[in-house]
Amino acid sequence: MSESELSIDVPQSLAGQRIDRVVALLLEVSRNVANEVLAEELVSIDGAVVVKPSFRVELGQVVTMPATVEPTEIEPDHSVDVDVVFEDEHVIVVDKPAGLVVHPGAGVATGTLVQGVLARYPEIASVGQRGRPGIVHRLDKGTSGLLMVARSPLAYTSLTEQLRDRLVKRRYLALVQGEPQSQHGVIDAPIGRSLRHPTRQAVRPDGKHARTAYEVLERFDVDGTALALLRFELETGRTHQIRVHADAIGIPLVGDDRYGDRRPPVVEVQRPLLHAMTLGFERPLGEWSEFTSPLPDDFTRVLRHLGSSFPSG
Incomplete structure (x- = not known):
């Protein structure tokens, strides 16, 4: 397989799905674009070209397609x-x-x-x-x-x-579930497409280099469940990097139903509590600029509920 191709063994999570949906999920494109890829005879299953969008894939079949589409x-x-x-x-x-x-x-x-x-x-x-x-x-x-x-x-x-x-400053605030082992540290673990769940990312030895620094700002206890407010800083920028790295060290983001803890949440949230708070970069004419975003209301409400002393503005 060349670098321009993507090939996966159909996992249980995709078995029985229509091939147009599988292509759309893996390439992160619309269903219409996926159908165009199929019509151009660019998708094969176990070496045989498939053009019918309604074809359903089976567990263990090898699906091959272009790694990217225009x-x-x-x-x-x-x-x-x-x-x-x-x-x-x-x-x-x-x-x-x-x-x-x-x-x-x-x-x-x-x-x-x-x-x-x-x-x-x-x-x-x-x-x-x-x-x-x-x-x-x-x-x-x-x-x-x-x-x-x-x-x-x-x-x-x-x-x-x-x-x-790696000259852009990107800092995030996140609420995690679990007990960080250190007050600060660096997660250095390569990230690639998950073999079990191809629409997710995972820490993999053959993945792309990924580094995330973190610092614990506050710790909380909710009826015996540990939570913590962390500041993350990206040193690289892989897909879902903070979410994957946090889960990999046992502190998934609160509200993250893709990478997070499957137990009932200890606080009621509608999304992963992750906020891109600080962004700094050099403008094209050479001037460094840095911006800060206040926490949104949903994040602030949760922190108030926890008794946090972190500023909301």
Whole structure:
């Protein structure tokens, strides 16, 4: 298999699913795009090309497809409210609410952040990758906080290089369930696609290098269950990195039903309590800029319930 191909053994979690849904999930594209990939005869099962979207995969079958697909053009969406905290001729910084998807993907074709940004700043249509113009990094749907968007080709090149060289400051606040063994530390564990659950990421020896620093800010006890407020800082930027690393050391994020603890939550939340609080980077003309986002209401309410002394503003 070449690096341009993705090949998986169908796990129990995907057995019985339609092939168009499997392709959409693995490539993080819409069902329509998945059907186009199938129609172009780019997907095979156990070596035989499959074009019928309704074909259902079986446990243990080997599914092979392109590792990536060319994204389609997207349309601006004026209904998406975008909270812009900074803008100049090169860079936009937005404060993303939890629940908003950054760009179109599997099962999501409209109502994304990038479509809202495109409606307000049409010039970004030609910046960066087609299908996700201006986007240089992402936040998960359930994550709130700061995200930078390139408004010019110069900014796109500069910001992607800073991310590559680990020069961007990205700090997050998270509430975790469990007892961190140290007050601070670094989680250095490679991340790759999970073999058991291919729509998830996992710590894997053959994964991509990933490092996350953390510091414990507060500890709580709720009827014998340990919780902690942590500050995480990304040194690399893998998909779901903080969520995967936190779970790997036994302190999953509160509210994370994908990577977190399957026991009933000790506090009532609707999403993983993860907030991108601080974002710092060098603007294309050489000026360092740093921004801070206050905790959103849902996070603040939980901390108040726990008796936290952490500032909410």
